[in-house]
Amino acid sequence: MIEPTLSHYLLISGALFSIGLLGVIVRRNILIIYMSLELMLNAANVALVAMSRFNGNLDGQVMVFFIITVAAAEVSVGLALIVALYRKRQTTEVGDLASMKL
Amino acid sequence: MSRNPVTSAMFLVTTMISISGLFVLLNAYFLAAVQILVYAGAVMVLFLFVIMLLDVEETARRKLRLVSLTMGFLSVAALFGVYKSSLEATYVKDVDSSQDIAAAATSVGESESLVTVGSTQALGKELFSSVNGFILPFEIVSILLLVAMIGVILLSKKETK
Numbered sequence: 001m002i003e004p005t006l007s008h009y010l011l012i013s014g015a016l017f018s019i020g021l022l023g024v025i026v027r028r029n030i031l032i033i034y035m036s037l038e039l040m041l042n043a044a045n046v047a048l049v050a051m052s053r054f055n056g057n058l059d060g061q062v063m064v065f066f067i068i069t070v071a072a073a074e075v076s077v078g079l080a081l082i083v084a085l086y087r088k089r090q091t092t093e094v095g096d097l098a099s100m101k102l
Numbered sequence: 103m104s105r106n107p108v109t110s111a112m113f114l115v116t117t118m119i120s121i122s123g124l125f126v127l128l129n130a131y132f133l134a135a136v137q138i139l140v141y142a143g144a145v146m147v148l149f150l151f152v153i154m155l156l157d158v159e160e161t162a163r164r165k166l167r168l169v170s171l172t173m174g175f176l177s178v179a180a181l182f183g184v185y186k187s188s189l190e191a192t193y194v195k196d197v198d199s200s201q202d203i204a205a206a207a208t209s210v211g212e213s214e215s216l217v218t219v220g221s222t223q224a225l226g227k228e229l230f231s232s233v234n235g236f237i238l239p240f241e242i243v244s245i246l247l248l249v250a251m252i253g254v255i256l257l258s259k260k261e262t263k
Contacts, residue, residue, distance in 0.1 A: 004127070010189055012124070016117075018182040025174035031107055031153060035114050038145065042121050045137075053128040058228040061130055061221065062236055065229070068133075068140055069243045073250035075145050079152045080257040086156050 009050035016043035030082055030092045034075075041071050107153045111146060118142045132222040 016039060023036030045064045052060025086092060118141040125134035229236050 007189055009124070009128070011186065014182060014185045014189070016121075018178050018185075021181070022174060022178040025178065026171055029107065031149070031156070032110055035110060035149060038141070039114065039117065042118065042141070045133075046121060046124055049125055049128050049130050049133060053130070058221070058224060061133055061225055062229055064130075064133055065136070065225070066236075066239060066243055068136055070246065072140050072145060073247050075148060076254045077250050077257070079148055080254040083152060083155065084257050092156060 006050055006054040010047055013043045013047035013050070016040075016046065028093050028095055030085075030094055030097070033094065034078055034082070038071065038075065041067065108150065111149050111153060114149075115142050115146050118146070130221055132225050 020036045020039035020043060023039065024033050027033055027036065045067055048060040048064050048067075052058060052064075082092065085097065089097065091097065118137060122134040122137040122142070125131075125137060229240065
């Protein structure tokens, strides 16, 4: 059995980040875009924890701890913004929310 | 590809739990527990709540444009290709040495408590050590959570004029 190494974990992290980025680019529903954003944050977390493990240093895990906290705050504020936006416009499609375009 | 946002949220829960499994494999037991509690628990409940509240399924039937789909897929695939090739150029030679580093870290007595023994205690010592700890960032994050809570209450309050 192959022991998973640092490059395997980094590859998984890159794949997760790519899937999240694809979701942000392709999907048009603002809630789905937000979920893809969460996936990208978690890809960064996986990379940080893997680096922390294979360097024998806990600073990466502390960083991930703070990232998770900030992400939870960010999710709550973002979803409240989406709900407020839905109350004003009755839509969650980003194509219909282009009034801030220059 | 399912177009129902609730299905997407359920698959995201599965992904979060799998990522927590990766954290267990990396000896980050505390972060694995936090990942399940915060992401698979709180965040995804919030997402599902908002999806049900907004009744998104009605509007989810719009067609994706084929051009933007292919262009997005191609650009992301190209980005991933660049990442993968740079990763191989950097780490293929270092795979053995990185294993050596991990093995050395586990064999050294001082680092053993950091890496192998259940990492909650070690993480707490790292987080709150008075020498080079993270006490000030910890307090700032607690203030951030308080501010986020007040902001959410203000944002989601009905406007009464």
